[in-house]
Amino acid sequence: MSAAAALLEVRDLAVRYGHVEAVHGVSLAVPEGRIVTLIGPNGAGKTSILSALAGLVRPAGGRVRLGGDDVTGVPAHRAVAAGLSLVPEGRAILGRMTIEENLVLAGERRRDAASLRAAIEEQYRRFPVLGERRASLAGSLSGGQQQMLAFARALLARPRVLLLDEPSMGLSPILVQQIFETVKAIHREGATILLVEQNARLALAISDYAYVLERGRLVLEGPSRELEADPRVQAAYLGRAR
Numbered sequence: 001m002s003a004a005a006a007l008l009e010v011r012d013l014a015v016r017y018g019h020v021e022a023v024h025g026v027s028l029a030v031p032e033g034r035i036v037t038l039i040g041p042n043g044a045g046k047t048s049i050l051s052a053l054a055g056l057v058r059p060a061g062g063r064v065r066l067g068g069d070d071v072t073g074v075p076a077h078r079a080v081a082a083g084l085s086l087v088p089e090g091r092a093i094l095g096r097m098t099i100e101e102n103l104v105l106a107g108e109r110r111r112d113a114a115s116l117r118a119a120i121e122e123q124y125r126r127f128p129v130l131g132e133r134r135a136s137l138a139g140s141l142s143g144g145q146q147q148m149l150a151f152a153r154a155l156l157a158r159p160r161v162l163l164l165d166e167p168s169m170g171l172s173p174i175l176v177q178q179i180f181e182t183v184k185a186i187h188r189e190g191a192t193i194l195l196v197e198q199n200a201r202l203a204l205a206i207s208d209y210a211y212v213l214e215r216g217r218l219v220l221e222g223p224s225r226e227l228e229a230d231p232r233v234q235a236a237y238l239g240r241a242r
């Protein structure tokens with residue numbers, strides 16, 4: 001994949017927690033308008049990479065460029081302002097606040113109330129159940145609805161690249177299908193997406209290009225169609241165990 005044309009470019013990224021180096025020199029590229037997926041087993045470092053991109057942890061090394069601008073190590077609010085929005089692992093919605101309050105809090109850095117209002121209404125149109133239940137506590141939503149709220153919150157900022165961390169986690173098979181339909185719909189509207197998943201089968205099916213991460217290092221990459229057919233991927237990620 002030509003890194004020169006990519007909207008998001010990550011070079012030699014390293015993430016460390018104290019003495020533990022979780023990500024060792026990872027380079028990847030997400031071209032505009034594509035879905036790129038990052039798959040790999042538990043503890044491989046997938047969340048660490050997204051956290052570094054979203055400004056939640058400071059990279060120990062490497063460079064991150066978005067649309068040619070250096071956004072390495074910027075704090076989370078600047079990452080959002082630059083166009084990187086994260087739907088975090090486990091969703092991180094505020095269960096004791098209403099749906100509306102969750103959205104207002106996520107968007108409060110917007111300059112004026114009118115544009116925030118318009119952005120929230122746009123998300124209520126996308127996810128009608130959130131609009132109908134806007135005054136309900138977010139904790140009363142089902143798992144699938146909470147994931148919709150997490151998506152809505154990230155989309156409020158109209159990101160240039162949407163970072164999704166295991167959106168299917170903990171959902172029933174039907175809801176997993178629905179969430180993947182949502183990802184596809186957002187993509188059809190033009191979104192550029194970096195999708196982290198343990199559900200390799202679905203992730204490869206909806207993505208254009210894929211990276212396989214193991215123990216903090218990329219071990220394989222290629223067009224998703226090719227990786228789906230790769231015996232190493234089939235054995236490790238698409239086998240009978242899944």
Ligand SMILES: Nc1ncnc2c1ncn2[C@@H]1O[C@H](COP(=O)(O)OP(=O)(O)OP(=O)(O)O)[C@@H](O)[C@H]1O
Pocket residue numbers: 017020022040041042043044045046047048049089198
């Ligand atoms: N805050 C932290 N402090 C110390 N170590 C951490 C921290 N977060 C993650 N780690 C370690 O870094 C490594 C990578 O973790 P990470 O959460 O990035 O993996 P992951 O691929 O997202 O895994 P999963 O599939 O379980 O979500 C693991 O060894 C993990 O124990």
Ligand SMILES: [Mg+2]
Pocket residue numbers: 046047048089
């Ligand atoms: Mg993770």
